[in-house]
Amino acid sequence: MEVRADAMKVVEVAAGLIHHAGRYLIARRKPGVHLAGYWEFPGGKREAGESFEDCLRRELFEELSVRIDVPVPYRIIRHEYPEKTVKLHFYRCAIEAGQAAPIECAEIRWVLPEELPRYKFPPADRIIIEALQQDGRP
Numbered sequence: 001m002e003v004r005a006d007a008m009k010v011v012e013v014a015a016g017l018i019h020h021a022g023r024y025l026i027a028r029r030k031p032g033v034h035l036a037g038y039w040e041f042p043g044g045k046r047e048a049g050e051s052f053e054d055c056l057r058r059e060l061f062e063e064l065s066v067r068i069d070v071p072v073p074y075r076i077i078r079h080e081y082p083e084k085t086v087k088l089h090f091y092r093c094a095i096e097a098g099q100a101a102p103i104e105c106a107e108i109r110w111v112l113p114e115e116l117p118r119y120k121f122p123p124a125d126r127i128i129i130e131a132l133q134q135d136g137r138p
């Protein structure tokens with residue numbers, strides 16, 4: 001059987017479920033990237049030698065210019081897109097310092113859990129969106 005090396009590569013990602021006053025922060029992906037224009041939970045790819053927590057802290061500072069408290073693991077979702085397989089490590093967290101700004105995203109919004117279905121999220125996020133609605137307001 002032929003095994004394609006690229007087909008086996010899994011992209012490891014850390015993403016933040018940042019909550020405040022009953023709402024979650026969501027970000028819209030910029031044009032020209034994978035899943036451009038979709039809404040997502042901010043975060044990104046883990047770099048070599050980095051822990052998921054360090055990755056999350058770095059990405060949330062780069063994308064939103066915020067520092068967070070201690071992130072709490074929530075769920076890990078593996079999803080196969082036609083072009084790549086991602087493993088998304090979701091963490092709940094709150095902002096400890098800074099005010100969220102759309103530094104590396106097109107737009108940000110604070111939304112209630114029941115409002116999440118109005119936004120177009122990547123297919124991988126469906127399970128998380130459902131779980132957050134079940135959980136109620138954070």
Ligand SMILES: Nc1nc2c([nH]c(=O)n2[C@@H]2O[C@H](COP(=O)(O)OP(=O)(O)OP(=O)(O)O)[C@@H](O)[C@H]2O)c(=O)[nH]1
Nearest residue numbers: 013015034035040041042043044045086088122124125
């Ligand atoms: N951050 C984030 N990525 C997600 C979510 N759902 C989902 O399928 N992804 C996918 O996971 C990957 C995350 O990579 P990213 O594009 O955020 O990575 P990054 O911030 O390091 O960007 P870069 O590669 O431009 O430096 C993308 O392929 C993205 O489409 C989500 O809720 N949040």
Ligand SMILES: [Mg+2]
Nearest residue numbers: 042043044045
């Ligand atoms: Mg990102």
